[in-house]
Amino acid sequence: MTFRPKFVTFDCHGTLINYDMAGAARRIYGEMLDDAKMTQFIRNFAAYRLDEVLGAWKPYADVVANSLERTCKANGVTFREEDALRIYEEVPTWGPHPDVPAGLAKVAKEIPLVILSNAMNSQIMSNVEKLGAPFCKVITAEETGTYKPQMNGFEYMLDVLGCGPEDITHCSSSFRYDLMTAYDLGIKSKVWVNRGHEPANPYYEYTEIKDIGGLAGVFGL
CATH class of the missing domain: 3.40.50.1000 (HAD superfamily/HAD-like)
Structure with a gap:
């Protein structure tokens, strides 16, 4: 039944x-990183977003910013807060x-x-x-x-x-x-x-x- x-x-x-977080990251960092490094960046970004939501609640803008900052650090890329805000503000357009x-x-x-x-x-x-x-x-x-x-x-x-x-x-x-x-x-x-x-x-x-x-x-x- x-x-x-x-x-x-x-x-x-x-x-x-x-949910185009990978595309959003490519639109900002794609010219800085080759294909292999961009793939690694996207993988790290996804992993850090998961890690960021495992603790106490915080606004999702902070989840994006924190995970992006950690990803940039891991990949030797300069983090800018305006890049995190740009990605966050893309979300409701998808x-x-x-x-x-x-x-x-x-x-x-x-x-x-x-x-x-x-x-x-x-x-x-x-x-x-x-x-x-x-x-x-x-x-x-x-x-x-x-x-x-x-x-x-x-x-x-x-x-x-x-x-x-x-x-x-x-x-x-x-x-x-x-x-x-x-x-x-x-x-x-x-x-x-x-x-x-x-x-x-x-x-x-x-x-x-x-x-x-x-x-x-x-x-x-």
Whole structure:
């Protein structure tokens, strides 16, 4: 029997929105670094962003600035605060992956959609408005007081929705930010959108789809 959740909950940036931190970094540093060094810079930038969200909550502008400063130091590049601000201010301009609007709209006709995002209140709705489907709740890290992959945001979301981990399906392109935590919290129904960010990891018991166009089929829609 196909599981029909009370809500489908989503990571936003990366899963639904084309979260172009790599492109933003290239636009600033691409002329300074050759291809191999730029690739390393982007890898470091992603790793430091994850590290920055593991502690106490701070504004996402600080997450970007701190992780960029650490990346510049590791790669022998001069850090400038205006570069970090430029990257941060790009975030609300980014739109969805091409497969997202139609795929979401099909699911939204049958199941309520929710976002749990490592985002700021002032930025997130600009991204959500580009997704082309209705969301009944949009919950940010600023609201919950912690960033994913910490558990508090998921617990807060379940409280707000008035349901348990057995009642939802959580959908993300990231194990490290979302699906590992969802697994640890007992969320049995998980969907991994394989956007090539991370390798498959079957230990975490998920359904794999290549894009959001495949999501409706998970629920037999």
